Amino acid sequence: MATVEMSFTPLPVHVRTARLVATAVARRSGVEEALLDEVRLAVGEACSRAVEAHQAQCPGEPVRVALTGTNGRFEVVVTDAAVPAEDGEGGAVTEAAGWSPVGNGVANGDSSPSGPGSLPAQGLGLAVIAGLADDVQFSRTPAGLSIRMSWPSGGNAG
Amino acid sequence: MDLKLGHHTRDGIEVVDVEGEIDVYTAPRLRELLIELVNNGHYQLVVNMEKVEFLDSTGLGVLVGGLKRVRAHDGSLDLVCTQERILKIFRITGLTKVFGIHDTVDEAITARKSEK
Numbered sequence: 032m033a034t035v036e037m038s039f040t041p042l043p044v045h046v047r048t049a050r051l052v053a054t055a056v057a058r059r060s061g062v063e064e065a066l067l068d069e070v071r072l073a074v075g076e077a078c079s080r081a082v083e084a085h086q087a088q089c090p091g092e093p094v095r096v097a098l099t100g101t102n103g104r105f106e107v108v109v110t111d112a113a114v115p116a117e118d119g120e121g122g123a124v125t126e127a128a129g130w131s132p133v134g135n136g137v138a139n140g141d142s143s144p145s146g147p148g149s150l151p152a153q154g155l156g157l158a159v160i161a162g163l164a165d166d167v168q169f170s171r172t173p174a175g176l177s178i179r180m181s182w183p184s185g186g187n188a189g
Numbered sequence: 190m191d192l193k194l195g196h197h198t199r200d201g202i203e204v205v206d207v208e209g210e211i212d213v214y215t216a217p218r219l220r221e222l223l224i225e226l227v228n229n230g231h232y233q234l235v236v237n238m239e240k241v242e243f244l245d246s247t248g249l250g251v252l253v254g255g256l257k258r259v260r261a262h263d264g265s266l267d268l269v270c271t272q273e274r275i276l277k278i279f280r281i282t283g284l285t286k287v288f289g290i291h292d293t294v295d296e297a298i299t300a301r302k303s304e305k
Contacts, residue, residue, distance in 0.1 A: 043214035047191075050212075050243075068274045075245050079213040155246040155282060162281035 033108075034060070034100050038093035041085030049096055050075045053107055060100025061185030070105070070182060073163040076156040077109035077178045084113035084176070105184040112175040191215045194222050202298050203231040208240035211248030219248070223255035223266075232264025235297045244275050249284060256288065265289070265304075267297045 035056050039045040053074040054067055062070060074096070081094040092112040099106045161167050164180035192215035193208040203226055211219060226234060236252065238244070256266040267289040270276055279285045291297040 043212075046213050047210065068277075071243070072245060072278065075212060075243075079245060079247060082213065155249060159246050159278060159281055 033097035035098040036096070037098075038095045041082045041090060041092070041094050043079070043082055046075055046078045046082060049078045049094075053096070053098055056098040056100065057105050057182070057184070060105040062100075062105045062182050063185070066182050069163040070107070073160045073180050074107055074109070076160050076163075077107070077180065080156045080178075081109055081111035081113070081176075084111050088113040100184055103184060104181045106179065106181040108177060108179045110175060110177045114173070114175065192218055194218060196222070196226065198231075199294070200298055200302065202233040202235055202301060204294055204298075205234060205236045206240070207236060207238055210243035211241060211251070212243060212245045213247040216247040216251045220251040220254060223251065223258065227255075227258045227262070227264075232259045232262040233301060234259055234264070234266045235294060235301070236266065236268050237294055238268055238270040238275060239272070241270070241272070241275055244278055246278070246282070249278065249282060252288070253284070265301055267291060267301060269294050269297050 035052065037049065037052060039049060050071050054071045057067055057070045078094060078096065085092055085094060089112050095110045097108045160178065160180060165183060166181045168179040170177040170179065191209055192211060195206040197204055205222065207219065209215065234255065259266050269291050271292050279288065279290065289297070289300065291300060
């Protein structure tokens, strides 16, 4: 069971709220202060990506975030309900999952996903997540994309 | 406060002061300002990010877009930032190689002037 679960209307204005909640739960879970900025940024990126995907495909569906602090790890799972476009984010997800963030082609847009509703910024966001989170897993299902990120924590807030 | 924007001219260079958080919600305002400045003929820009509390990839995209716009007019867009938590996202994405990043507005202006 997640420590905290939240869902929010896929609007950009709510991404900040998700960042603030995630940071608060991370702090309570015992994540080191030095890592909290990384948590905040990575969660923000994942939620921003989900919001943009929902706005393009399912604006009436909420973005879901599950925050869990247990067994020495703080885990965040951001799940969207957007089905990818044919040539959409699959490439960006694949690249980001195994990406070495330093010196990659992001600045040149080489890794930008193509397809309707896909923006260069989405590939950049996934690359940022991959560079920030201690452990990242992207799971593509017919129902949408789930991004699981985790960091070491010192306590159990579950 | 989400995002506060201001700008002024110094030595012929337009300095954009940004305060607050640049994210998917607030970044469009910065984008609009940069577009407006370029449309008004300001092609030498310095974006002062010393009071920026948060910057994500959406914000990076806006800055890259601004850089492309000014470069189309042989202009420049330099950044002022000493905050490690902001510089980190530039490093992760490799954009430290793309932008001139300076410690102060004075340094950014001097560096730009010396290239002319």
